[in-house]
Amino acid sequence: MAEARPERADAARNRRAILRATEELLARHRPDQISMEQIAAAAGVGKGTVFHRFGSRMGLMVELMRERAYALEDAVTTGPPPLGPGAPPEERLMAFLDAIVDVVGRNKGLLAALGHAATAAPRPAREQGEHRDEAGGEHPLHRFWHGHISALITARRPDLDGELLAHILLGSIQSEPVLRLLERGETSRLAASLRAVAAGVLAAPASGDPPGTSA
Amino acid sequence: MAEARPERADAARNRRAILRATEELLARHRPDQISMEQIAAAAGVGKGTVFHRFGSRMGLMVELMRERAYALEDAVTTGPPPLGPGAPPEERLMAFLDAIVDVVGRNKGLLAALGHAATAAPRPAREQGEHRDEAGGEHPLHRFWHGHISALITARRPDLDGELLAHILLGSIQSEPVLRLLERGETSRLAASLRAVAAGVLAAPASGDPPGTSA
DNA sequence: CATCCAACTTGACCTACGGTCCACTTTATC
């Protein structure tokens, strides 16, 4: 796992240039309007270089997203409450939802691109041994987010289907209409409603039909 | 709006053949694996015919979805309670959510295709004057679903952001992980959790932070 | 039933994009 020859100077420079260029383009154009060739051109490198470094469109987007969400992941696992460990589950959940909305809000274009990119990826190709791709195809960020939300819900309400509820909560942020809302800057509006949903779920009176009723 | 020359017999036959073929393919393959050419071949027509009738991949998918969801729309607007008018908002909402899960569950592939298709559509082209496309690009079905949910939530809880909550509720059903769940047949599991969310929202104790706290 | 025209059909064709390949250049090491 230790990498003796981590990366050549020019390679590092190019990688950053590509990432930067992607950010730039993502900020100015609809994600499905941005071709890999454009990105390469904007970064001042050849298309081959982009694919060499990131493997595929999806790889690029995931890498970019990972970079952006790293701080959040860190804050959650090792940071201070309420985001980090220590606070009660509800508080952590609320804080985490706020944080996610924030991240997503500042990365709408990227999120959309991630969604589109999922379309592609015919063959994962070689890639350095760093890419862990699961069966589904969901990107790593989602995995962490989902795991965290799921755990928090289950901690507070073991009787609920935390796993699914986490997907529901997360899925709602990814939908196009919501993304468009974020685009218009109504971040806090989203955060407020998401909190309302989460609060409602955690406070739910255990009503409804009992699980197991269905196939 | 009255169409004197509605459609020629052969055209109607072909349209149905195309729709049928699409259903068939959608049932057997991943949506992004199905090309328009395949559809045309399966329907026994030329590719040009498909585009002539539906304008684009998106157009085809929307048409198919509209056909499928028509019954639901009808049941909601003119049918008996609890889906139709007459029952209290909560009951109608629950019934509607169940119904939507059902429709979505029986049309996962189509939903996914709709999502992918959104990628395309560079120029809406001519099209018969029947397509109303809004600024965003969301398909008509969503409009109706969203409007209904939104109205029901607002009816019961005018203090909440029904419009956004409806998007959240709907968005959650569209996300890939949830779609995959449906694929595995866990329809009722989804329905149960969705009900829980909706119930939680409607019963919410108006807590949380007052709107306007953020920016 | 013959005529006619607009609607319809078709498949070759165009364009664009994701991804691959490999000959060539650069970096870092000794």
Next chain:
DNA sequence: GATAAAGTGGACCGTAGGTCAAGTTGGATG
């Protein structure tokens, strides 16, 4: 400065959505 591993670029490939001009056909009309 020689060398080999790492990196680079851009021509190239296959595929798929969408277009179009030329030909075909349904059906209304007299």
